[in-house]
Amino acid sequence: MNTRPICALTIAGSDSGGGAGIQADLRTFAAHGVHGLSALAALTAQHTRGVTAVHVPPVDFLRAQIDACFDDFPVGAVKLGMLANAEVIHAVADALEAHRPSFVVLDPVMVATSGAKLLADDALQALRERLLPLATVLTPNIPEAELLLGHAITDDEAAEAALVELLALDPKAVLLKGGHLPGTGAMVDRYDDGEALLEFEHPRLDLEGHGTGCTLASAIAANLCRGLPLREACASATDYVHGALVHAYRPGKGKVAVLDHFWRKHVEPPPD
Secondary structure, three states: OOOOOOEEEEEEEEEOOOOOHHHHHHHHHHHOOOEEEEEEEEEEEEEOOEEEEEEOOOHHHHHHHHHHHHHHOOEEEEEEOOOOOHHHHHHHHHHHHHHOOOOEEEOOOOEOOOOOEOOOOOHHHHHHHHHHHHOOEEOOOHHHHHHHHOOOOOOHHHHHHHHHHHHOOOOOOEEEOOOOOOOOOOEEEEEEOOOOEEEEEEOOOOOOEEOHHHHHHHHHHHHHHOOOOHHHHHHHHHHHHHHHHHOOEOOOOOOOEEOOOOOHHHHOOOOO
16 A cells, blocks of 8 residues: 555546546556546547537646646656547646656547547647657557548558558657458558557457547556566557457447457456
8 A cells, every 4th residue: 555556647628528638547547456546638528429519628727727736646658539629738748847757658638439530630730740759659540640641541552651651750669550450351450659660450340339549549558557568568559459440339329349458357267
């Protein structure tokens, strides 16, 4: 009781349906044995069929949440998710520059699984200029990478080229998720930190997962909190997300499946 646990902070949006956002982040932290902190940058009215409303709290209140977390807890890593507009992005960047966390995992949330737009038009340039240089690792999916780069990514060769372009935007590393690329073979996530180029392969699953990007970024942040090197943290996180997808379930009326963040308890033997 005298040792304070390491903590991970998520600055992201809330998903009232419980499948993505802050809710997925906190479950992922818990599944990795890391104490979870949260600062809500947006609230969504959301379920498995879509997003029906978005509310963005005042940025002063967002900053107060972030400052409160850093004031009292040993924050090992920060995960960034849905930051809805330029004002929010600037407020978060100011806070990160003030507190200087060791690791920042940036999931550039722009469009929900349902297709709902979650990033205002004025925010993209602010994201590029203020947050990418602060990111330990950037974790876009293919549509997000296309928006960041301004062109289509249609195949494996284009994805490999996109890694170089994304790294040139100044994050320390990029993990480009491959789930949106067409194909019937293995699903490949590509990692580049300027020194190592790695591919993490998993069998392609016939389902549409909800909250996969949030979960992946949060798992990386939790692994960094636990002391894993970045490359190992990313590799382990992709394995974790695949397992959570294998055990995913459908709690709502929509076709999307929600990840089972505690799937390991079903497949790993209890400790002696």
